[in-house]
Amino acid sequence: xxGSHKVKIEGQLLERVKTCSDAAGYESIDEFVIHMLExxxxxxxxxxxxxxxxxxxxxxxxxxxxx
Amino acid sequence: xxxxxxxxxxxxxxxKNRLWLVCLLALCAAGATLFLSCGHARGTAxxxxxxxxxxxxxxxxxxxxxxAEGKMPNFARLAEQGSFRRLTTSIPPQSxxxxxxxxxxxxxxxxGIFDFIHRDPKTxxxxxxxSKVEGPKHSFSIGSWVIPLGSGxxxxxxxxxxxxxxxxxxxxxxxxxxxxxNFPPISAKGKTLSGMGTPDLRGTYGxxxxxxxxxxxxxxxxxxxxxxxxxxKNNRVATNLIGPDNSFRKNxxxxxxxxTVDVDPLEPVARIAFQDQQFVLKxxxxxxxxxxxxxxxxxIGNVKGICRFYLKQAHPRxxxxxxxxxxxxxxxxxxxxxxxxxxxxxxxxxxEFHTQGIAEDTKALSDxxxxxxxxxxxxxxxxAEHRRAFDAEFPKFHDGLFFFYFSxxxxxxxxxxRLTDPQSPAYDAALAAQYxxxxxxxxxxxxxxxxxxxxxxxxxxxxxVLSDHGFAPYRHSFNLNTWLLxxxxxxxxxxxxxxxxxxxxxxxxxxxxxxxLGLNGLYLNTRGREREGIxxxxxxxxxxxxxxxxxxxxxxxxxxxSQVITRIDFASEAYQGPYARSGxxxxxxxxxxxxxxxxxxxxxxxxxxxxxxTNAWSGDxxxxxxxxxxxxxxxxxxxxxxxxxxxxxxxxxxxxxxxKTNDMKGQSVFQAR
Numbered sequence: 121x122x123g124s125h126k127v128k129i130e131g132q133l134l135e136r137v138k139t140c141s142d143a144a145g146y147e148s149i150d151e152f153v154i155h156m157l158e159x160x161x162x163x164x165x166x167x168x169x170x171x172x173x174x175x176x177x178x179x180x181x182x183x184x185x186x187x
Numbered sequence: 188x189x190x191x192x193x194x195x196x197x198x199x200x201x202x203k204n205r206l207w208l209v210c211l212l213a214l215c216a217a218g219a220t221l222f223l224s225c226g227h228a229r230g231t232a233x234x235x236x237x238x239x240x241x242x243x244x245x246x247x248x249x250x251x252x253x254x255a256e257g258k259m260p261n262f263a264r265l266a267e268q269g270s271f272r273r274l275t276t277s278i279p280p281q282s283x284x285x286x287x288x289x290x291x292x293x294x295x296x297x298x299g300i301f302d303f304i305h306r307d308p309k310t311x312x313x314x315x316x317x318s319k320v321e322g323p324k325h326s327f328s329i330g331s332w333v334i335p336l337g338s339g340x341x342x343x344x345x346x347x348x349x350x351x352x353x354x355x356x357x358x359x360x361x362x363x364x365x366x367x368x369n370f371p372p373i374s375a376k377g378k379t380l381s382g383m384g385t386p387d388l389r390g391t392y393g394x395x396x397x398x399x400x401x402x403x404x405x406x407x408x409x410x411x412x413x414x415x416x417x418x419x420k421n422n423r424v425a426t427n428l429i430g431p432d433n434s435f436r437k438n439x440x441x442x443x444x445x446x447t448v449d450v451d452p453l454e455p456v457a458r459i460a461f462q463d464q465q466f467v468l469k470x471x472x473x474x475x476x477x478x479x480x481x482x483x484x485x486x487i488g489n490v491k492g493i494c495r496f497y498l499k500q501a502h503p504r505x506x507x508x509x510x511x512x513x514x515x516x517x518x519x520x521x522x523x524x525x526x527x528x529x530x531x532x533x534x535x536x537x538x539e540f541h542t543q544g545i546a547e548d549t550k551a552l553s554d555x556x557x558x559x560x561x562x563x564x565x566x567x568x569x570x571a572e573h574r575r576a577f578d579a580e581f582p583k584f585h586d587g588l589f590f591f592y593f594s595x596x597x598x599x600x601x602x603x604x605r606l607t608d609p610q611s612p613a614y615d616a617a618l619a620a621q622y623x624x625x626x627x628x629x630x631x632x633x634x635x636x637x638x639x640x641x642x643x644x645x646x647x648x649x650x651x652v653l654s655d656h657g658f659a660p661y662r663h664s665f666n667l668n669t670w671l672l673x674x675x676x677x678x679x680x681x682x683x684x685x686x687x688x689x690x691x692x693x694x695x696x697x698x699x700x701x702x703x704l705g706l707n708g709l710y711l712n713t714r715g716r717e718r719e720g721i722x723x724x725x726x727x728x729x730x731x732x733x734x735x736x737x738x739x740x741x742x743x744x745x746x747x748x749s750q751v752i753t754r755i756d757f758a759s760e761a762y763q764g765p766y767a768r769s770g771x772x773x774x775x776x777x778x779x780x781x782x783x784x785x786x787x788x789x790x791x792x793x794x795x796x797x798x799x800x801t802n803a804w805s806g807d808x809x810x811x812x813x814x815x816x817x818x819x820x821x822x823x824x825x826x827x828x829x830x831x832x833x834x835x836x837x838x839x840x841x842x843x844x845x846x847k848t849n850d851m852k853g854q855s856v857f858q859a860r
Contacts, residue, residue: 177690177789180315182392182411182511184549184601184804185281185303185706187785 129153236648237842238640239590241289241366242633243282244597244808245654247273247818253627259634261641265652265820272856273816275831276656278761279707279774280812282383282597283317285655285832286367291347292836292851296762298347300368301770302705304788308717311691313704313789315392317344317368317384341371341521346766348848350836351375351588359843360587362580365573367592367655370544375525378580380533382592385523385544387511388481388492389431389441393543396429397556398448398507411550419505424448428461430481430512431490442481442490448507455501468498473564476539478515491518493539497561508556510565514542537575547598552803559622559803562602570595570632577636584643588839593636595629600658604806608660612799644822649842654817655832661807663744664784664798665751665777667703672792674738676701679792690790697721701735704790706783706809708771709735709755732757732773739775744797751797753778754811764850776811783809823857830856 129137129149141152180186254263265271277285277294279302287293287300295301305316319342345368351361355376363375365382372381387393395412406416417424427443446461455470464477474496482489492512499506514520516530516539523542524530534540546569552562570593577591603626605613637652644650668691671677678698691702696719699712711728714720722728736755744751754776758767761774777783785802786793808815819830827834834853840846841855854860 177313178394178408179386179391180304180313180789182387182394182550183303183315184411184545184553184598185807185809186788187410187553187802 127153233647234586235842235844236584236586236645237588237839238584238644238648238650239588239839240633240637240640240650240652241286241590241592242596242652242654243367243592243594244600244656244658245630245633245652245818246596246600246657247816248657249626249630250818253630253634258627258631261634261637262652262820265637265641265650265822269650269820269822270825272819272825272827272830274653274819275829276808276812276815276817277832278756278812279776280656280808280810280815281706282655283368285817286383287317287345287347288832289653289655289835290345290349290366290368292350292833292847292853293347293764294762294833294852295770296758296764296767297850297852298345298764299766299769300345301774302708304705304708305770306704308710308713308720310718311790313690315384318342318370319344343369343371343373345369347850349373350839351377351379351590353840353845353848354588354843357843357845359845361590362584362588363590364576364580365592365594366590367544371522372525377525377587378529379525380530381523381542381544383544383594385514385542386521387543388490388514388520389429389512391511392545393511393548393550394429395511395548395551395556396509397551398424398426398505398509400424400505409550409554409556411548412554412556414556417505419450422450422452424450424505424507428479428481428494428509428512430479430492431483433481433483436483442483444479444481448505450501450505457498457501457507459496459507468496470498470501473497473568476513478517479512490520491515492520497557497565499557499561508551508561510548511543516540516542533576533579536579537572540572540576541569545594545598547594547602549598549602549804552602559603559606559618559625563599563622563625566595566599566629570629574632574636577639581639581643588843593633596626596633596654599626599629600806601804602806604658604660605803608662608805611660611662611805612801613803613805648822650820650822651835651838652818652820653835656808656812656817657815658806658808659779659810659815661782661800661805662780663751663782664787664800665742665781666784666787666793666796666798667709667775668787668790669784669792669794670739670742670796671701671703673796676735692792700731702790703775703783703787705771706788707774707776709773709775711772713772728772736773744781749780750778751781752776752811754813756812763852776813777809779810779814781810782807819856821856825856826859827856828860 137149141149253259277288281303283300283303284295287298291298300316303316304313306313351363354361361377363379365380367383370381370384372379393411397412397414398417400417400419404414406414415426417426425447427445430442432439433442449458456467458465458467466474468474476493476495478493480489480491493515494512495510497508499508514523516534519530547566551557573593605611606619606623608614678695680693680695696712700722701711703709711722712720713722713724722731739752739755742751752775756774758772784793831853834856837847837851837853838855
């Protein structure tokens, strides 16, 4: 279902990605790019993992009205 | 004065200067007249002033009873000399909704707050209705460390202008203490402190920690807290305080700070040490507020909070309660006041205080971690802090508006109602004999506060004492989602294996037409709104809602044939404004004695539709709004026979000669209708 996908980055964009990746202390360009994609896709498709739902419920359960 | 000048004129003025002196005399006389008239005008045209005591959950029936019994003489005097009315509450009668009605003069259609719990219809992500706290949006990783780029944020979700914003625009000085639904506090010229809705340092609405060596204790997360198993080794416990999730680290584990407890082998005392602090507690003793600093990242990142310790037991079992870690008012990690420095200024005046929005630890009592005596001690501490703040700030009030909020009657009615109600499934005669008057004692304290206010009420001052809603017994739970499931409005997937207590576990949305969420919300699974909506908006939705309404109103408790639900309001009828269709499609109004069940609120499906409520949380107000009105008292004659919360903001504005805004639904309570 998930598989993998290759993306080619070159020229000026590659230079900028390298600069940002180095400045932010990433171990590799790949790690930087993956992290950025993770952040951006969450904006479009929010994380519905059970962990995040559980966290939200945990926060809300502190309210006396809810168990 | 004119005679004096005339005589002077005769004595000293040569003829050729008399004209000049006539003019001078005329000018002086005019100036004297002007001076006298200005002084006179200052005496009678003094600026109006307003004092509002906002007492959450002050119930009109209890108030009437206690006044008649002579237990609330100041309220009795105010009611007799001024006015006392029931105050129509919000639909639904929940504090964040009710206070938003009061603050903006609009109902939920205008301010967008429908319940404690809201959802995103596309994702079913749940959130607290009045505010959102988020971590930083961007970060990068170094090994297992995650470095945020930019800070997190807290967002106020209530729409509409607050009455004090309008007062600010007109340069009317104002002070607003802990009004609910104001976290983070909106920008203001005056001093404000945020209240209900303010999280603890962990970003929750209150998470205590309970440390015990009892092997039979249920370890791990409990409602509103965590139970940590510890070992007493050589009379010492070594464990950790649990802080906020450390977003600097991958997977955001909670930050922790170690502490030790040396338990005296013979005496019921223990010495607690953490960071650079040490103190001794006896069994049954509470500490004061103690600062705690969580290191999130070496050198760069830390966050400060405050907490209290309670040594419940030293022997034979070790039991130590630690309060939720509150935001430190002297070093607030999130914005909790205007100006930002005010929380610190107040703490310097009165000492540290609870910054958590709902400060009374009701969950600790519900979970049996604190007993009634211990809960009441903690509750009295909360009220004592509020009274210290009141005593510090009220004497400074000379001009404009002074608003002060008290939470005690609401939270203590929630928890202590069962000890005044023999019909409650949670009633205990022995506890009732000991603590049955506890709620009454809180009412008496509020009367004392009113007694401090009344001497300052002069002819130019309008006093309002009001509440957002009243109270009713909560004896039985109605599990709306279970009812919807049993009546074919919700369908679950074949071969259900999910956790029945998980929100909307295994719901087949393609065959589900309605669902319940929050304390009073009924939603249709609407095409174009919900992610997998199937109900067509318009005539189909309207017909479906009416069908469900009739069926719910017909539900009877098989035990005694009581009507469980006495009212259902459609959003299309109840709400006006741009957000009228953003919340539930209908609001379920439970009869006195009934409320939405604990699990159904977050979308779970308990086995039974009706259950007894045996929780210590035994009084509530999330019912039919007509059955839990609040109160409104004033030193002035209230013209309105049935004032409502939406009338309060217009009343405030009119007092200061300001016209209400076009989107405010009510009008001044002093205006004839």
